[in-house]
Amino acid sequence: MCILRKPFFFGALFPIFEFNRHSPRDTNTMQQELKENFGPLFEKALLDEILEVGTLKHIPEGVVLMDIGGYVKAMPLLISGAIKIVREDEQGDELLLYFVEKGSTCAMTLTCCLGETKSEIRALTETDTVLVMIPIEKMETWAAKYKSWRKFVFKSYHNRLNEMLATIDSIAFLKMDERLLNLLKEKARIAKDQHIRTTHQEIAFELHTSRVVVSRLLKKLENLNELTLHRNYILLKKK
Amino acid sequence: MCILRKPFFFGALFPIFEFNRHSPRDTNTMQQELKENFGPLFEKALLDEILEVGTLKHIPEGVVLMDIGGYVKAMPLLISGAIKIVREDEQGDELLLYFVEKGSTCAMTLTCCLGETKSEIRALTETDTVLVMIPIEKMETWAAKYKSWRKFVFKSYHNRLNEMLATIDSIAFLKMDERLLNLLKEKARIAKDQHIRTTHQEIAFELHTSRVVVSRLLKKLENLNELTLHRNYILLKKK
DNA sequence: ACTGTTCTGTAACCAATGTTACTGCCAGCT
DNA sequence: AGCTGGCAGTAACATTGGTTACAGAACAGT
Numbered sequence: 001m002c003i004l005r006k007p008f009f010f011g012a013l014f015p016i017f018e019f020n021r022h023s024p025r026d027t028n029t030m031q032q033e034l035k036e037n038f039g040p041l042f043e044k045a046l047l048d049e050i051l052e053v054g055t056l057k058h059i060p061e062g063v064v065l066m067d068i069g070g071y072v073k074a075m076p077l078l079i080s081g082a083i084k085i086v087r088e089d090e091q092g093d094e095l096l097l098y099f100v101e102k103g104s105t106c107a108m109t110l111t112c113c114l115g116e117t118k119s120e121i122r123a124l125t126e127t128d129t130v131l132v133m134i135p136i137e138k139m140e141t142w143a144a145k146y147k148s149w150r151k152f153v154f155k156s157y158h159n160r161l162n163e164m165l166a167t168i169d170s171i172a173f174l175k176m177d178e179r180l181l182n183l184l185k186e187k188a189r190i191a192k193d194q195h196i197r198t199t200h201q202e203i204a205f206e207l208h209t210s211r212v213v214v215s216r217l218l219k220k221l222e223n224l225n226e227l228t229l230h231r232n233y234i235l236l237k238k239k
Numbered sequence: 240m241c242i243l244r245k246p247f248f249f250g251a252l253f254p255i256f257e258f259n260r261h262s263p264r265d266t267n268t269m270q271q272e273l274k275e276n277f278g279p280l281f282e283k284a285l286l287d288e289i290l291e292v293g294t295l296k297h298i299p300e301g302v303v304l305m306d307i308g309g310y311v312k313a314m315p316l317l318i319s320g321a322i323k324i325v326r327e328d329e330q331g332d333e334l335l336l337y338f339v340e341k342g343s344t345c346a347m348t349l350t351c352c353l354g355e356t357k358s359e360i361r362a363l364t365e366t367d368t369v370l371v372m373i374p375i376e377k378m379e380t381w382a383a384k385y386k387s388w389r390k391f392v393f394k395s396y397h398n399r400l401n402e403m404l405a406t407i408d409s410i411a412f413l414k415m416d417e418r419l420l421n422l423l424k425e426k427a428r429i430a431k432d433q434h435i436r437t438t439h440q441e442i443a444f445e446l447h448t449s450r451v452v453v454s455r456l457l458k459k460l461e462n463l464n465e466l467t468l469h470r471n472y473i474l475l476k477k478k
Numbered sequence: 479a480c481t482g483t484t485c486t487g488t489a490a491c492c493a494a495t496g497t498t499a500c501t502g503c504c505a506g507c508t
Numbered sequence: 509a510g511c512t513g514g515c516a517g518t519a520a521c522a523t524t525g526g527t528t529a530c531a532g533a534a535c536a537g538t
Contacts, residue, residue, distance in 0.1 A: 087404065089412045097407070107400065120404055143382075143389055150382055157396045161346065164403040165326065165359055168336070171410050172447050173328045176525070199485065208411050210526055215486060231485065231534055415495070438515065449496060454516060470504065470515065 030056040030132060033079045037103045046146045050077070054132040059125050066109065066123040074133040075109050078102045081129025082190045086122045086206075095171075096183070096206035098163035099126060099190055105152075107160035127191055177217045179207055181226060188236045196234045269295040269371060272318045276342045277391075285385045289316070293371040298364050305348065305362040313372040314348050317341045320368025321429045325361045325445075334410075335422070335445035337402040338365060338429055344391075346399035366430055416456045418446055420465060427475045435473045 068088055083100040100106050108121050142149040170179050187196050200214045221227055228235045307327055322339040339345050347360050381388040409418050426435050439453045460466055467474045
């Protein structure tokens, strides 16, 4: 597969891993957002600490937050939007692993934080995203100090493992047309929009197949009245 | 696929999840084994606690320790042997996920312990196995109390995630003949024996393919001088 | 309107894998 | 020896998915 990927916006363009002092306006927003998404999960003291050390970031769609081989210096808590987690092999072949959504975090990042190991995956924003970055030193401190934090971290791992399982099920047990339809449904759900703005090539990368195959199967799904095809977007029918 | 699996020995036959008081002989053995395998990892106080509440179990090959839909009441620490972790879909189609080896534990069990959720996978002994069972209540207690325990648990999750990644890589990026050869090498390594005692059907289940395909590819590998085929076992050549 | 680019549709073909069916072989048993 | 059940080998065929090649449609910029 020698088709070149369209260029990513790399994290370097958006200094998301730097910890600048945030403005009072941001602090207020963050307080509210955090309460909404993580309030029921964390105890008051922990929320305060997060406010203390966390940095609020707004990141547009398509930005690479973490790349394969990179080291991780901060941990994201998702307020809104979604992050796409992608695996790549030596030949540059790609495969979508799963999406991380709000109220959650990336367990891969967790392990990287603890092990100080290199990332095995690429993380990039699927939609516009708001998140709070936490310096990784806090990971272990909070794990000792707060039961709710431990619960959260364990739960994140649990979710990630389950999503990996779902991915394996999908690759191992489903045919390409089923995988394709599932992906489209997932994308529509995440973006809260039945119009899926993407190209066939883009989908082919995510499913690790070829553009021709995707076009072929999409046409079949259109004939089965599951969707309608357009240039640069697909309209998924509600069922 | 309507071929019936050969019957498993179910856990019920071996009451591994019950905590009977162990004999002094077992306690001594356990002390030694634990020190050898987990000594460098855990602090003294934790090792003592493990000795206090853990139960040593010897389990023969082919026993189901945990099945899909079952609840988990104890957590295993592997002293020797190997556990095979298997996924199954609604149609009863199987797929080998990975092996758990000594000095390790099953992260799936971990999540089940914490979440009190049902198991999503089946765990069964690949070889004769010795392990120490820990009541799950200790999980959270120790996570708060011992840094080394937290490290161990996080590391287990990390390993499991990486093994799931490796599995995904294998299914997504490799062809069946490569997957087959990798599986055989893995089996030889785990059993420390180049003689792999299994049937083609058994392998077919693990790779989620058909017996005919396995036979075909094994024949190809034999012609490529990677192995020799025999009834009920395969001799893998050292390379 | 003209041009180059990107995206999509489609045909023809190929390779890998899955399926069905049948055969012979080996081991254990009587 | 003869029978039986499980295992392995193989042919023939079907299906799925991957590859190559090409054409037309949509779009952006000039």
